[in-house]
Amino acid sequence: MSTRSLLEQLDRTTELLAQSLAQIVKFSSLSKDSDKIEESGQVAESVATMATDGIVLVNTHTSQLIKGIQDLLVMTRTIREKWLLSQVPDKKSSQDRQIDVEKCSKLLEEWVSVVVTGTSPQ
Amino acid sequence: MPQPEYINERLEALNDIDKELVIILSNASQVIGTLAGLKSGNEAMKPQFESHVKAFYSSLERASVDLRREIKHLDDNIGTRLLPINLDKKATGQDDEKLQEQLELLERELKRQ
Numbered sequence: 690m691s692t693r694s695l696l697e698q699l700d701r702t703t704e705l706l707a708q709s710l711a712q713i714v715k716f717s718s719l720s721k722d723s724d725k726i727e728e729s730g731q732v733a734e735s736v737a738t739m740a741t742d743g744i745v746l747v748n749t750h751t752s753q754l755i756k757g758i759q760d761l762l763v764m765t766r767t768i769r770e771k772w773l774l775s776q777v778p779d780k781k782s783s784q785d786r787q788i789d790v791e792k793c794s795k796l797l798e799e800w801v802s803v804v805v806t807g808t809s810p811q
Numbered sequence: 812m813p814q815p816e817y818i819n820e821r822l823e824a825l826n827d828i829d830k831e832l833v834i835i836l837s838n839a840s841q842v843i844g845t846l847a848g849l850k851s852g853n854e855a856m857k858p859q860f861e862s863h864v865k866a867f868y869s870s871l872e873r874a875s876v877d878l879r880r881e882i883k884h885l886d887d888n889i890g891t892r893l894l895p896i897n898l899d900k901k902a903t904g905q906d907d908e909k910l911q912e913q914l915e916l917l918e919r920e921l922k923r924q
Contacts, residue, residue: 765825
């Protein structure tokens with residue numbers, strides 16, 4: 690995922706999270722409004738429908754809020770993976786490897802002289 | 812495996828963002844809790860409700876700004892500390908580790924001879 694798409698996703702998710710809480714508060718007051726409607730003598734069925742709609746919408750926005758936080762957690766994990774798995778090997782480690790090769794050559798020569806030819810090491 | 816200092820700083824910053832994201836959820840839960848109290852007619856919970864709403868938006872702002880900063884750090888380091896975005900580095904350090912292990916073994920054997 691490129692950094693541009695990460696930024697776009699961050700913008701989208703932040704906006705969604707900001708709206709979700711406002712929507713939850715807004716729709717949770719639907720049942721309160723429905724009480725007023727009932728007092729004014731409207732049909733009880735429509736009151737029940739509005740209250741149910743309110744609950745369903747609150748549930749939807751609550752799920753959205755949790756999903757948004759999950760998406761942001763996944764995003765931090767993606768960034769963490771990039772830092773850990775896409776590092777450019779530094780020069781120090783490649784120098785170490787050259788030293789290792791020289792050391793390897795000396796050790797192998799020593800090994801040949803000791804084990805294969807049977808002479809004592811110098 | 813020890814990481815360079817700069818990468819450790821970035822990982823630490825990402826951990827802090829994770830904590831902030833969890834705080835957002837906690838604030839949202841407190842907002843809904845106080846909202847339930849308000850709806851049951853407890854007007855004394857209004858200041859608490861307001862403070863939790865403020866805390867929710869402040870945490871969201873902090874997490875969003877910090878995450879944006881981390882994405883910028885990532886973007887700035889592509890090509891210097893990080894490989895281009897579409898390249899996956901294989902486990903290149905594995906060969907060196909194996910070689911080192913074999914050298915140590917050889918050295919031990921030679922000392923024993």
